[in-house]
Amino acid sequence: MTEMVQALRSTSSRSDVRRTSFVLFLGMVGMIASFQGMYNILLPAAIERFDPAGKVQDLAILTTSAAIVTIVGLIIGGIISDRTRSRWGRRTPTIFFAAIGSIGLMIALGLARSVSALMILMPSVWFTLSLYQAALMAMLPDRIPPEHRGLASAAIAAGTPIGILVGTNAAAAATSSLGGYLVLSCLLAATTCIMFIVAPESSSLENESRTAQLTVNQHRGSLFAGFKSRNFTLTFVSRFLLFVSYFAVTGYLFYLVQDYIGTSGLPGQSAATAVTILLSIMTAAWLLVTPFTGYLADRVNHTPLIVGASSIGMGIAIFAPSISATWFAMIIFAVGMGACFGIYFAIDLKLMSMVLPSEEAAGRDLGVLSVATSAPQVLTPAVAGWSVAVGGYQLLFASGAALAILGGLTAFFIRVRESQNVHGGR
Missing domain, CATH: 1.20.1250.20 (MFS general substrate transporter like domains)
Structure with missing residues (x-):
């Protein structure tokens, strides 16, 4: 009887690992598609329309500023999701609000009519997508046992090249700049929703007492601990x-x-x-x-x-x-x-x-x-x-x-x- 129970638990565990690995793959596809569709197709085309003479310099400035805010976003996203306690889990609220912010900013990028607007909006959406990425990656040690992390890590890795292909092709096929951003927004929304439905996080409210130990000052002091x-x-x-x-x-x-x-x-x-x-x-x-x-x-x-x-x-x-x-x-x-x-x-x-x-x-x-x-x-x-x-x-x-x-x-x-x-x- 004990062996049967253990076998059932093992089967259930493997099923959970596969399901969680699948949604991590989807989340990575949606996020990478958004990044790459904008960076490789939509933004260079917009810059060329608004400032053809200075397009190389403009893109260099945007790329540098985006890389800097990405660094900040990854760290802040990790800290916020570490400290979050909710009935929906630690990482889900950060992913949800980062997705909402990213979708709104992508639509705003589609409506932008100047390089100045792009200089504000592009780093902003890179920041929110970095929050999304930080919380998404943190699900791996949270939810995948060490003996199965190779499978989950590979699933996340596969999401990167597929996301590049999906994002660049979707953006290139769009008939307008706004249309491209809308397609990427819908893709991010769809993959995020599937994540929440197929493999929802369990409540983290029972860990409330642990949250109290992680004050903001402690995080500041131990950022590079x-x-x-x-x-x-x-x-x-x-x-x-x-x-x-x-x-x-x-x-x-x-x-x-x-x-x-x-x-x-x-x-x-x-x-x-x-x-x-x-x-x-x-x-x-x-x-x-x-x-x-x-x-x-x-x-x-x-x-x-x-x-x-x-x-x-x-x-x-x-x-x-x-x-x-x-x-x-x-x-x-x-x-x-x-x-x-x-x-x-x-x-x-x-x-x-x-x-x-x-x-x-x-x-x-x-x-x-x-x-x-x-x-x-x-x-x-x-x-x-x-x-x-x-x-x-x-x-x-x-x-x-x-x-x-x-x-x-x-x-x-x-x-x-x-x-x-x-x-x-x-």
Whole structure:
């Protein structure tokens, strides 16, 4: 009888994990689609309409300001959701109000008629979507047992490339700017509602007494308390180095194929066609490896090793074009980058959840770790600009490869017990 009860509980637990992983995937798709549809399609088109002469500078200012408010939003979103106690759970209220704010701001962006309006509205919507992201990611350590976090991490990772494809295609297919924003708003609303219906959070009111211990002053004083943990610090440094490498290279992909490889050696002698092909290869490789990585991550107790190896693999792939300025080398780069980044992304969030020093501040600490993804976007223009100025695009590839490999080697020094819970990161 006892074995039967345990079997039923195990089946129920697996069902809950699958259901929660599915809604985390949907939430990521809706959020990434909103980010990417705006950033890649709608905003550049609007800037070109309003200020064609200054479009490059305008977009650079918007990108920098958006990266800065993203850093703030991730940390604040984590802190707010950590402190929330309601009948709907800890994370749901933050996700709900962030979604409402994001939808309102996206519609306002569709109605904007000047660059000045975009300068106010774009960072605002990036802030609310960052609140959404912080609370969404914090659901992983809250609701997924450590032994199943590889599956959930992979599900979230798969939501990123699919969100990019859905968001950019939906925005591009819209017949007007406002129509594009409305489509993205409806998608975010739909995925959020499905999350709440399919896998609602349980009440967190019973933890009210714990909330009293987490005062605002305590949060202010301990915002970077996670860095007292060796594993937390190493994870942050490893992620930071990798994403500086990633953004420095991929952010200049158009110019890399146009000026370094040369249009005469590109398919159709077109840089735009070449970039489309490379991104398609990277996305396909990413999606191909993600399910396998999630399955493997829950069965092989060497998470830091997999993270480090995938980062080093990315470094090797980035280094290939520095040896040979050919289209074939760029194909190798795209396949290697897509596959290794897919493996990395599929297991990275699992590792992040394993090095959190405190269960009560999981959202805050995940937000801080996520800064290692956002901050490089502010720094990479300087890194890339220096590399190209000193040694050309060849040095950009070489320095990007070195940073990725260094990030991978750093991950090898992370020590976690794979069976531990969220408190095991000290």
